[in-house]
Amino acid sequence: MGTSLKEKRILTGNEAIARGFYEAGGTIAASYPGSPTVEILEKLKEYEEVYAEFSTNEKVAVEVAIGGSFYGARAMASMKHVGVNIAYDPLMTFTETPVNGGFLLVSGDDPGLASSQNEQDNRVLGKFANMGILDPSDSQEAKDFTKKALEISETFSIPMMLRITSRVCHGRSVVEIENREEVKPKGIDRDREKYCMIPPGSRKSQFFMKERLKKLEEYAYDTDLNRLELKENTDTLVITSGLVYYNLKELNPNVSIWKLGLIHPISEEKAKEIASGFERIIVIEEMLPFIENELKLMGIVCEGKKYFDFTGELDIRDIQEGLSKAGIIREEKKFAKRYVETVPRAPLFCTGCPHRPTFDILKKSKAKIVIGDIGCYSLSFLFPFEQSNIIISMGASIGITKGIRKAMSKNDEGEPLVAVIGDGTFFHSGLSTFVNTLHRKEDNENITLVVLDNRTTAMTGGQPNASSGLYNERDDMKVGIKTLLESMGFDRVKEINQYDYKAATKLFKEEIAYDGLSIIVANGPCALKYNIEEPYYYVNPNICISCRACIKTNCPPLRMIKYEGIEKLKSSIDKDMCVGCSVCAQVCPVNAIKSSKKIDREDEKIDN
Template structure:
C-alpha cells in the first residue's frame, strides 16, 4: 500500500463487517480502543498498520526515525496514562529492545501494545526471526491472532490485558496474518479518560537500586499472568474425533493444522506466553500423541518438554518457513506410519525468470552503473531498494547485513585490510531513511576514528523499499503535511566530515558522479557524496519526454543494458567475429517508451547515439514499437 493510498480516510461509522487485511484490522482496533498516540518505522510486513492508523481521526501518529524511538514515544504516552501503540517488523525489535527490556520493569500506566510482524518465509527480509522470544526474554504477555478477525479482537484484548496488569503486551503477527484479507466484525471508538503523568522516581527512573526493587514485582506479575493464561478465553480447546494425534499450535499455523486435520483435537493458543501448563496437561491426556506445530522456533515444544510432556515437534517439522498443509500432511503421515496417497502431480507452468530489479528511471540505477565502472573497490551496502545493486547487471555491492551497518562494516574493512589491499578503495552505500535510522552514528564513528571511507548517501526523499513513506528527509509528515526537512550536506558536516569532502550530485549526471567518485576514493579521509533525486514512485518525481531507439543506428554494443533500466529490452542477440578473430556478443535493444520517464541515464553510455526522444522520429511511436516487436528473435 502506498502512502497516498493509506491516507484516504477509512469509514469511521462503518458496516458491522468489513473486508480487511490483518494490518487493517489491527489499525481499526487501535482506533476503537481509544489510543491517543501511535508510532512506527515502516518495514514489511508491518508497514500498512500505521498507514491505516494515521487515516483515522482523534489520534496522534508519526513515522519515527527508527523502531527504538517509536517504542519510546509510545512508552512516554503510556507513562502519561494514555493508551498507545507502536508497530515494527521482526528485525525492528532488535533495534527497540534496549527500551523494551527496561520498560518491562517499570510497567505502564496506560495500555501499551507492541505489534511485531514476523516475516516467516523470508518474503522481504534479511533473516527469519521468531519474535515470541521477546515475550519470554522481557517477561511480557504475548498474543498470537490466527486471522484478520482475531487480529482485531486480540488487539482490543491486548489493551485490556496491558492495563489490568500494567505491562506492555506484544501482538505477534506474521506475513500470513498481515496481508491476507477476511471479513471482520468491527465496532466504534471508545474514548478513555487520561489520568496524566504521576511523578514516581522509584518507578520511572531506572537506576540500579530502583530496578532491583522492581524485579520481584516483575516476577510476581508473571506468576499472575500464568494464572490468567489458565482461564483466558484467548486459549481454546477444540475436541476432535481422531485422537491419534492432538495438536498444540498458535497463530496462522493453527489454520494450517485445522485445514490439514479437521477431525483432530487442537489446543489453540491465543495467549501463547505465559503457557497454561495445567490446561495443556489435561489436553495431552486426551491424545495418544501430542505434536506442537509452531512457526518457526521450537519454543512451546522446549517448554513443554521441560515440564515433562511427551511431545513431538521440530524432529519431524522444519525449523524455517510456513507449516502449510503440504508440509504437515506428509510429516504426520510418517509419524503414524502411514503411506500418504500420491496426489496427481502436474508439471509447473514454465515461467520466465524475473530477478528483482529497480524501477524504471530509479535514481539508484546510475549510482550502481557508475560503481560498476570502478576497479579495485569493495562496496559495503545497506538495507533498502539499493540493496538490489548486488545483482545483475551491476554486481556492485559486496556486503549487506542490517540497517545502518554499511558504515561500521566499511570502517572495519578499512581498518582490517591486509597489506596487499592497502590501495583498495572502500565505499559505503546507504539510503536517506536508513542513514537517519541508524547510519549517522556509523558515519560519526568513521570520522572520529579517521576511517578512509567514501560514503554514497542516496537521497531519494522516501522510504522507497516499503512503499514510499515519508521521513525527516522528505519534508512531509505521515499525513503528507509540510514538515522540516533535513539538510543532509549540513548534517554530515555537523558529524565532522570536512566541507571540501562533501558533495551533492545529480544522480542522473553520470560523468559528474563518476568523476566525483574517482576523486574522492583517492583522498585518504572520510568523504560523503550525496545523490539527490526523488524516488520515481513519489509525487516529487516529474517524468520527462520518453526516449526510443533508432534501430538503424543501434550497433548492439549493449552499453545501455548495463544501466539496468527495466524499460530497455533486448530484441536480438548476435555473435560476430572481428577482424582480429575475437568473437563479440551484440545485443540490439528497444525502449518501452510507454514505461520510459525520460531520465536520460541510457544516453550517456550509448556509443552510437542511437537513443533519441520519441517525437524526433518521423514515424509514430506505435509503429516504431510494432517494428521492434516483429524483429526476429524479439
C-alpha cells in the first residue's frame, strides 16, 4: 500500500500562523490591525471553529486572549511590534500566572521600518516579560512553531511569544497542511492565589516564573527547534535565527551554523558545549544584539554587531559585506542591483479620500501648529499639505496638544492649536485623552480637536471600528462619536461633511478662531471601503484659467495637460479614476469643473 501524500500549499507567513493555530485546536484569537500581522486574524475568521475578532486596541486583544487561556482554551493575540507596547500592562502581570490553556503572543517586528514609526526589537520585551520566544525562518516554520508554542505553553505553564518579521510575514513558501486537532477547554482553575495578582500571590509568582524558565531552558538543550549544521575544515561557528538563516545559506560560507528556533531561553549548557568546539563564533541577527548579549552573559566569547548593522534588514549582500569584514569570505559574489531605478512617487491620499479637503482647508487656515497622529492622515506630513508638525503614536495627538497648550499658556502665547485623530485611533486610545482634556480646562485656551471619521480602520485594510455600523449593516457597533463626546461633557462639538468644502472651510475658520476648546467631527466615507456612487467630473478647458486651485487639492485624477488648439496648460481629470467627490469643482473659482451628470451640450465633445 502506497503512502498518501500530504496536501501542500503556498502560504504567506501570516497565513501559515493562522493555519497553525487552527490545526493546533486554537479557540480564541484577537488582534488589532497593524502591518505586518493584519492577515493572521483575517485568515482565522475563515475557520468556524475559531472565535476571531479585531479588538478595540491591542490591550483589549491581549485581555480577550488571556480570558480564553484562563478558561483553558488555546488562545492567541497577534499585533505589530508597537502594539505590544499598548498590551504590556495586562501582559506583564499575566506572565506571572500559570497558563491554563496555551497562550501565544505574535509580535510582528519591522526591521527597516517598512510601515512603522520605530524599529523596536520585541525579543527584548519577550525576555523582560519572562516569556519563551520562538523565531521562525519561513512559512513552514511559522505554522510549525505556532503549534509548538501552544504545546510548550501548556507543558511548561508559560506564555509564549512568536516573534516574526515583516518579510517572513509577507513572504511565501510551501507549507504542509494537516488536520485540526480538537483541544477541549479545561474550564477555569479556581485556585484564586494563582490568578489574583496582588502582593500576597504575586510575590510567590516571582519564584514560579524563575522555575518554569529554568525548566524551559532544560528543554532547550536538545529541542529540535534548534539545529546544528556542521561543516568540515572550519573553526568558525555562525549562530543565527529567522530569515537571516536562509540569506546566510545563499552565500554558503565556509562556516558551521547553529540555527536557533527557540531564542529565549537559550540552553547555557548546550551553548557552551557547542562553542567549545570552535575558535571563533559570530552571531548574525537583525536589529539589537539580543542573541549575542545572551551568549556573552554566559561567558561565551563571540562577535556580531561589530560587523553587522544594528538597524534595518540584513539581506544577502549585507551578510556578505559583514562576513567579508570579519575575514570569513575572501571572494565576494556579485549581485544584481537591489532595486531598479524608477521615478520616485510620493504616497498620496486615495482618490476621493475625505481627509484631502480637510488638510487643504487646514493648510489655508491660520493654524500654524497641527499635531498629527497615526493613520492614513499621517500622509498630511508630506508634500503638498505639510500640515503635521508632530506625529508620535496612536492617540498621542490629543495629550501632546494639551501639554503644548499648557506650556504656551505659561509663556503667555495664545496661538491656535489644532490636533487631528482618526476614528479608529479615537476608539483605540483616544477616549482617555479626550476625557483628560476636560481636566483643568481653561476657557480661553484655543484648542481645536478634529476627529476624522471615515468609519473604518482604513490604513490597515478597512477593518471595522466602533462607528462602522453607522455606515453599513454587516458591522455590529454603531457608536456615534459626536454623541459620545457630548456625553463626556464637551459642550462645543460640531459635525461636518468633509466633502462640503465651503461649509467645512467656514466651520474650520470659526472653530480655529474660537478662544477655547472646540471639537470638529469631520465625516466622510473611506473611498476604498465605501464606494462613492457619484458621476465623474470633467474640465472645460475653454473656461479653465490655469490657476491650479484644483491641482493643489492633490487628488490623483487631476493633472495639467496640453489641449489641442490651446497654448497654456489646463487642468484635466482622468474620468476612470474620478469617484465624483466634487471637491475639485467646489474649489474652482470659475466653475470650469462640472459633473458628467449635467453635461452641457457644448461640453459634450470635450467630455468625450
